[in-house]
Amino acid sequence: MLAEFDLIQRYFTRAADTTHGVALGVGDDATLLTPTPGQQLVVSVDTSVVDVHFPADAPARAIGHRALAVALSDLAAMGASARWTLMALTLNEVGGHADADDALIEAWLHDYAEGFHALCARHGAALVGGDVTRGALTIGVTVMGEVPSNDALTRAGARPGDILAVTGALGGGAGGLALWQRGERDLAHPLLKRYLLPEPRLAAGRALRGLASAALDISDGLLADLAHLLKASQVGAALELDALPLAEGLEQALGEEAARTAALSGGDDYELLVALPPTQWSTACQRLSAQGMTLTAIGRCTNTLGLTGVPAGVRTGWQHFHREAP
Ligand SMILES: Nc1ncnc2c1ncn2[C@@H]1O[C@H](COP(=O)(O)OP(=O)(O)OP(=O)(O)O)[C@@H](O)[C@H]1O
Ligand SMILES: Cc1ncc(C[n+]2csc(CCOP(=O)(O)O)c2C)c(N)n1
Ligand SMILES: [Mg+2]
Known part of the structure; x- marks a missing residue:
């Protein structure tokens, strides 16, 4: 299997778009982001675990899409626009195969990354960092977005008659x-x-x-x-x-x-x-x-x-x- 850093480079590094408020993207110890003046930062994290949130044999593209989609949904609920995401990927066996060979794992990673990146692109979010570790397939996605100050939708505020x-x-x-x-x-x-x-x-x-x-x-x-x-x-x-x-x-x-x-x-x-x-x-x-x-x-x-x-x-x-x- 690809070494951890080759894997990150191949599947999870896209050219940092400096117009997107990314002063420093994937590759350093942390990312440097520049929020827009007048906006509040909206931040949420969601974890997707194999056989808890999605089936092990779900298509890799769907697993990548879904892990990001459920996280972005919390930004939607706040009335925010998506800007940045961090993705922590823990992976061991893929597609339910404990004995998956390198070619299978690389095909899985390719499709998984496509699902994740395609949804990022549709919502204007940049993947700016993450983590890759070994273990049962688990994806932690942090999403960061923006909303004009004091305009966020929250769970509080409903009135009788609404x-x-x-x-x-x-x-x-x-x-x-x-x-x-x-x-x-x-x-x-x-x-x-x-x-x-x-x-x-x-x-x-x-x-x-x-x-x-x-x-x-x-x-x-x-x-x-x-x-x-x-x-x-x-x-x-x-x-x-x-x-x-x-x-x-x-x-x-x-x-x-x-x-x-x-x-x-x-x-x-x-x-x-x-x-x-x-x-x-x-x-x-x-x-x-x-x-x-x-x-x-x-x-x-x-x-x-x-x-x-x-x-x-x-x-x-x-x-x-x-x-x-x-
Ligand atoms: N381990 C934790 N430490 C601190 N706060 C937490 C922790 N787990 C959940 N929360 C907070 O509790 C609140 C409710 O979390 P919950 O996960 O139910 O909301 P949600 O993200 O909208 O739901 P879902 O996870 O189903 O998308 C959120 O504000 C969340 O940030
Ligand atoms: C394989 C499989 N079995 C069961 C379910 C159902 N399910 C799991 S977690 C959850 C609530 C949201 O998660 P969270 O609260 O962690 O955000 C629901 C409805 C599923 N999605 N996949
Ligand atoms: Mg929610």
Whole structure:
């Protein structure tokens, strides 16, 4: 296998773009970045672990894309633009093969890097550093973005009467995982795409700046993530289950009840959940539709704490340390 530094040089070093605020990129002990005056730096980190977040035999290109996408989704939730990323790659065996030979590993790294770099390019992010170590396949991605000072969307700020809405459709992440587990391997399948190639909603998050009173991204499941928004905003909510926008093909694949459970608590959707004062609703819909995105109202914020409109006993979402994974 390639030596560590050759590997970094070959797959993870792209010419530093000095116009991109990178004073010093990959190759030194640390990177030097120049934030834009008047902007706040928005920083988040996410870890993707084999067989926890993605299957070992997922295509390498999708693994690279997904690891970055789930991290960028947190910048989207803040209304930020992406600028820089650091990627820590731990790798041992690839593609589920403990005995992978050099050619297989190099093909895997090539595709993995392509998936990562292509998504970077689409969102204007530069890979400015990282780390490579040996161990079970794990990817830690730090993302850094910018937002005009004091304009960031946060989980706090929703008020009673605000409309709760989601971008896109829900349940596709869990639906795609279920299909993968049944042996479906066509990445063009809309549900597999939602699971393995999620699209971080950065443009939507920016478009909702100045309109939304609160926002976050749905990673663990709508109910679990909604609970975070309600707690931070100190409001309750009434959900309209029939209004949930279900991912394309979800009901056909899972049946009606499992489709609804996937949308409520499956997680892995990486859509934005926002609260909006009713006066901002039509502007928000127009801005998103100009991007080819949808915004669907799924309920209202209330001044009585707690959640209504959800059947009792429905689990809320993914928890890593739950005794049995939901
Ligand atoms: N080990 C840690 N040390 C310090 N803060 C942490 C640690 N783990 C999580 N946090 C912080 O806790 C908060 C909630 O984290 P959480 O991971 O649930 O949010 P998230 O990143 O939006 O979710 P997801 O990981 O599903 O994308 C974040 O502000 C995060 O930075
Ligand atoms: C192979 C495989 N099995 C299960 C899942 C489901 N899953 C894992 S972590 C998570 C929440 C978000 O993660 P985090 O909170 O760490 O950001 C979800 C919904 C998956 N994606 N892949
Ligand atoms: Mg988040």
